[in-house]
Amino acid sequence: MAEALMDSEATVANMRVIGLLLFAIIVCEIGCQAINNEIFRRVQGKYFSTNHSLSVETFRSQLQCVLLCQRQKCCLSVLIRQETEGFSCRTLDSFIPIKALVHDAMGSYVYKTDPSSAADFTWRDPVNLKFILKFNIGISTGVSDVNLCLKKCNANPYCMSIEFITYKSGRKECNLNGISSKAAGSAYQKSVNTNIKFAKFQEKTCNV
Known part of the structure; x- marks a missing residue:
C-alpha cells in the first residue's frame, strides 16, 4: 500500500514537471x-x-x-x-x-x-571624406551626383547612410551602408585613399 502511494506521488510529480516543460515550450x-x-x-x-x-x-x-x-x-x-x-x-x-x-x-x-519604420528619419548634413568600413550593402557605379545616390538609399528600407565618391580617374561610385556612424563605432573613419578626388558621407537621423 505504501509503495503504491509512493508510486502515485512520483507519477503526479513527474506529470507536474512535464506540464511545466510543456508550458515553457x-x-x-x-x-x-x-x-x-x-x-x-x-x-x-x-x-x-x-x-x-x-x-x-x-x-x-x-x-x-x-x-x-x-x-x-x-x-x-x-x-x-x-x-x-x-x-x-x-x-x-x-x-x-x-x-x-x-x-x-x-x-x-x-x-x-x-x-515605413524609418519614416521619422531625415538626412543629416554631409561630411567630407568620411567612410563606414565593412558594412556596405550595395555599390552603384555611374551615379552622376549625390542626389541620385540618396534616392538609391531611400529606395532600400535598410539603408542608413551613403558615401558618394568621385575618383581622380573620373569614376563615380555610390556606396550604400546598412548602419549608422554611431552604431558602426570605430569603423567610421576618415578616408586615406589618395585616389579619391571628392567624397561625401551622409546619413539618416531620427527626428525626436
Whole structure:
C-alpha cells in the first residue's frame, strides 16, 4: 500500500514537471511567433557589439525587449543577449547588416521589417571624406551626383547612410551602408585613399 502511494506521488510529480516543460515550450512558441511577424524579424544565435544605444535595459523575456523597441519612436532594431539576471536589451536607431552579425548562442538580433519604420528619419548634413568600413550593402557605379545616390538609399528600407565618391580617374561610385556612424563605432573613419578626388558621407537621423 505504501509503495503504491509512493508510486502515485512520483507519477503526479513527474506529470507536474512535464506540464511545466510543456508550458515553457508554449510560452516560447508564442513569444517567437509574436516577434516574427509583419513588424519584426528575429535572427537567433547572432549578435553585434556596439557601445551605441537608445537605451539598455534588462527584462525577463525577449518579447519585452521587442515591445520596448516598438514603444520607442526612433527604434529600428534591438540587440538581445541572455544574461544571468535576464535578457539584456540594447535598442538602436539603426539597422545592423545581417552579414555583420557574429555567432553568439546567447544572442539575438531583432529588426523592424515595416518599410515605413524609418519614416521619422531625415538626412543629416554631409561630411567630407568620411567612410563606414565593412558594412556596405550595395555599390552603384555611374551615379552622376549625390542626389541620385540618396534616392538609391531611400529606395532600400535598410539603408542608413551613403558615401558618394568621385575618383581622380573620373569614376563615380555610390556606396550604400546598412548602419549608422554611431552604431558602426570605430569603423567610421576618415578616408586615406589618395585616389579619391571628392567624397561625401551622409546619413539618416531620427527626428525626436
